[in-house]
């Protein structure tokens with residue numbers, strides 16, 4: 110048992126200081142120092158409000174606001190000594206403020222608590238991250254739109270079950286990801302709008318008897334309004350969970366795309382060539398060029414899912430209002446945010462740099478009987494055959510081609526007519542992959558004309 114003097118911020122009723130293990134489990138300064146700028150912004154807004162409401166003198170508030178800037182610059186330049194005994198960023202800043210400005214520092218904590226303070230700081234931090242993620246998503250989407258524009262009419266196989274299904278366009282495939290990341294962007298923006306209520310002034314849990322002005326601090330910190338219930342304000346971490354859950358869905362999209370890049374860049378596919386800047390070599394096999402960035406994106410996503418589950422688990426059993434469990438919120442969010450930003454940036458870099466191998470895509474597009482559906486549709490359209498029957502006839506033709514070891518367009522008209530006598534030479538037109546994709550002009554379809562419309566729409570939206 111280490112005997113130490115009691116805590117200078119809350120030690121009034123304590124005779125002895127904490128055990129070293131107690132200090133270790135209790136302290137959050139090792140990670141919550143990342144919220145220093147937010148903590149100081151919150152305290153400066155609070156000090157200004159205390160003076161405006163006549164709770165502290167103008168000169169004390171001025172001293173606090175100035176002193177807080179000094180503390181901030183010390184932290185930013187690395188001249189600040191963080192203390193584990195002072196537990197967290199809130200008490201580290203306040204204790205240093207006392208050293209810098211003396212007695213007036215003791216009035217800063219009037220009408221607030223660390224409970225509303227930490228909720229405010231963390232919200233400000235998450236809000237900045239939501240904005241950063243929104244920017245990174247838009248940069249990635251712009252890179253995808255450029256790829257789509259360049260290859261709006263390049264053909265490639267579309268897959269279901271990772272088996273060749275029907276030809277699609279490269280542009281269409283790129284734009285599918287733009288839709289996915291566009292929904293992520295929407296979720297991030299929704300979360301930001303919903304979270305933008307200020308907890309500051311909820312105090313420990315019940316509000317305060319001081320005549321504080323919560324509208325003023327809320328406005329000062331860029332919030333839309335103060336949060337309406339003090340118990341909820343200090344115990345709500347929905348904003349962190351919404352960040353993690355929207356980050357998880359976005360991460361899942363990144364992982365799916367990373368998986369496609371791994372497959373597409375393999376020697377078996379050769380659909381894309383990744384740039385040297387976003388690949389690595391092997392120390393033993395000289396020929397290798399590995400898609401490590403894509404693999405790491407695919408893998409890092411696990412941390413983001415994990416953070417979401419971890420914080421949901423922390424929160425699920427907590428009675429109102431604040432419990433110390435909630436201190437476990439920050440590391441999860443910090444780690445998820447760092448890795449999401451890294452994954453978004455790496456994906457943007459890979460997409461910008463990669464080149465699609467048009468010839469390989471086209472060769473693959475025509476193999477695997479990819480225009481069988483076009484053939485069946487021709488039988489329906491021209492011979493007025495019921496689709497089920499057309500499906501059957503086409504199946505026989507596929508079996509015949511497979512038996513001969515050729516693709517559908519390589520069958521002769523006589524071969525075709527031996528399966529169904531009314532088939533005419535016109536049928537060969539729909540068996541070409543370019544005609545196939547060009548014909549799929551339904552809204553949202555893969556035809557180049559539709560892809561170019563979507564490219565134009567997103568270019569406009571993304572500015």
Ligand code: ARG
Pocket residue numbers: 137141196197223224227431433435436437
């Ligand atoms: N470091 C704490 C956290 O992150 C700050 C709030 C502490 N409040 C308290 N009543 N002990 O949650």
